[in-house]
Amino acid sequence: MSTAYSEHYSIRDYKAWKGDWELVYGEPYAMTPSPGVSHQRLERKLLVQLDAGLSQCGKCEALSEIDWCVSxxxxVRPDIVIACDV
Known part of the structure; x- marks a missing residue:
């Protein structure tokens, strides 16, 4: 019986790739095409609400379409992330 081998990639590899990808535990995943209009409208409304809620914090902000280097x-590139002390 043979064992399948898959290459393990790092952030360094990821930064050299063209196109939209996410890297999870060293395994690349091609991203789907850009979201549709209704998704983008909902995302925008949620960002506005989050920003309003975070306005008193002074340390945190809601961001979208940002590469989040977890390890x-x-x-990953979540639709929305709350980042503090950036």
Whole structure:
């Protein structure tokens, strides 16, 4: 019986790739095409609400479409993330 081998990638590899990808535990995943209009409208409304709620904080903000480097072999791009002390 043979064992399948898959290459383990890092953030360094990820930064050299063309196109839209996420890297999860060293494994690349091609991203789907851009979201539709209704998704983008909902995302915008949610960002506005989050920003309003975070306005008193002074340390945190709501961001979208940002590469979040979780570890040396994981980079994801969530629709929305709340980042503090950036």
């Amino acid at each position: 040396d072999d994981t980079v």
